[in-house]
Amino acid sequence: MKIVADDKIPFLKGVLEPFFEMVYLPGGKIGPADVRDADALITRTRTRCDRALLAGSKVGFIATATIGFDHIDTAALRELGIDWTNAPGCNAASVAQYLACVLADFRIPLAGKTLGVVGVGNVGSRVVRVGEAFGMRVLQCDPPRAEREGGSRFRPLDELVAEADFLTFHVPLERGGGHPTFHLADAALLAAMKPGAVLINTSRGEVVDGSALKAALQAGSIGGAVLDVWEHEPEIDLELLELVRLGTPHIAGYSTDGKANGTAMSVQAVGRHFGVIEYTGWTPYSLPVPEQPLIRLDAALPESEQLSAACRASYDIRFDDAQLRADPAGFERQRGNYRIRREPPAYRIEGGAPVVRTALAKLGFQLA
Numbered sequence: 099m100k101i102v103a104d105d106k107i108p109f110l111k112g113v114l115e116p117f118f119e120m121v122y123l124p125g126g127k128i129g130p131a132d133v134r135d136a137d138a139l140i141t142r143t144r145t146r147c148d149r150a151l152l153a154g155s156k157v158g159f160i161a162t163a164t165i166g167f168d169h170i171d172t173a174a175l176r177e178l179g180i181d182w183t184n185a186p187g188c189n190a191a192s193v194a195q196y197l198a199c200v201l202a203d204f205r206i207p208l209a210g211k212t213l214g215v216v217g218v219g220n221v222g223s224r225v226v227r228v229g230e231a232f233g234m235r236v237l238q239c240d241p242p243r244a245e246r247e248g249g250s251r252f253r254p255l256d257e258l259v260a261e262a263d264f265l266t267f268h269v270p271l272e273r274g275g276g277h278p279t280f281h282l283a284d285a286a287l288l289a290a291m292k293p294g295a296v297l298i299n300t301s302r303g304e305v306v307d308g309s310a311l312k313a314a315l316q317a318g319s320i321g322g323a324v325l326d327v328w329e330h331e332p333e334i335d336l337e338l339l340e341l342v343r344l345g346t347p348h349i350a351g352y353s354t355d356g357k358a359n360g361t362a363m364s365v366q367a368v369g370r371h372f373g374v375i376e377y378t379g380w381t382p383y384s385l386p387v388p389e390q391p392l393i394r395l396d397a398a399l400p401e402s403e404q405l406s407a408a409c410r411a412s413y414d415i416r417f418d419d420a421q422l423r424a425d426p427a428g429f430e431r432q433r434g435n436y437r438i439r440r441e442p443p444a445y446r447i448e449g450g451a452p453v454v455r456t457a458l459a460k461l462g463f464q465l466a
């Protein structure tokens with residue numbers, strides 16, 4: 099049995115070889131000739147899985163080691179009789195870590211500020227917890243869940259837009275259907291945002307109308323933007339990059355922990371699909387330990403500084419921002435060569451004010 103896999107999936111090499119013939123290729127370059135005699139694919143988002151790639155191939159199963167699956171033409175796969183799976187929630191904690199670092203980077207007292215979370219699935223739910231850990235007022239919007247679950251937990255989008263100091267998007271990219279999200283943040287939404295509010299997008303670039311965002315930032319009608327995902331990436335709008343407060347190359351979900359989870363879920367799915375029991379509970383054995391797992395905090399500093407210092411010690415978002423600004427054409431290279439980045443549970447906090455320690459514990463940091 100042959101499996102073609104994206105060569106940027108960490109912890110995968112050597113794992114499936116005892117049972118499968120493995121071929122590793124750059125995800126964006128996997129073409130029809132590569133998959134013709136493959137039984138399965140393990141991909142990330144850069145492999146467009148559609149009829150053009152798969153028609154006439156032997157492929158019967160695709161596992162994408164990612165949360166998003168907008169690169170998979172699910173209707174075509176259904177017609178072609180190809181099963182598929184994604185890795186829901188695999189990097190939710192990583193995106194939450196990114197959001198915590200974004201918010202802490204403002205170095206303002208966050209308690210009492212309003213965080214609007216649009217899309218409350220695996221990722222959005224973790225982001226809600228970040229806002230709560232920081233003492234923020236958190237408003238949640240998820241129309242599909244509101245329809246299914248009812249109740250008062252979910253609020254209309256226009257309420258979040260009008261009230262949020264930080265408005266963050268965690269929706270899948272949907273171009274049609276009952277709840278389309280393509281250009282959900284358009285000129286009208288941006289115009290309705292609370293003055294001074296900040297828009298954050300870590301979902302998919304096309305969820306935000308980049309031209310409208312650029313115009314809003316140029317006009318100063320919103321307070322700022324933080325973008326991890328971009329329309330037309332990796333060819334991103336350089337003027338927009340100049341205007342955003344923080345800009346990163348689609349790496350919010352790129353913690354080592356998150357990638358390992360995605361790989362594990364894909365290997366397990368392959369095990370289940372092909373009935374190879376050895377893989378159905380597989381996880382990578384151990385993840386690299388951070389260079390500085392102990393974070394010492396100075397309780398004499400303002401609380402917002404302590405929070406920001408702890409978040410930055412676990413993940414320095416400004417490093418990713420600086421790299422992208424220095425070399426925007428290196429977008430894919432920066433993703434491909436991404437460094438080891440561990441999530442909060444890999445760090446221990448020593449010192450710090452009690453309120454800061456409590457917030458950090460809620461983010462998953464260990465307390466020394």
Ligand SMILES: O=C(O)[C@H](O)[C@H](O)COP(=O)(O)O
Pocket residue numbers: 141142143144163164165166167189348349350351352
């Ligand atoms: O959908 C996801 O899981 C995330 O957007 C993830 O960061 C995508 O990573 P990629 O497959 O593009 O490397």
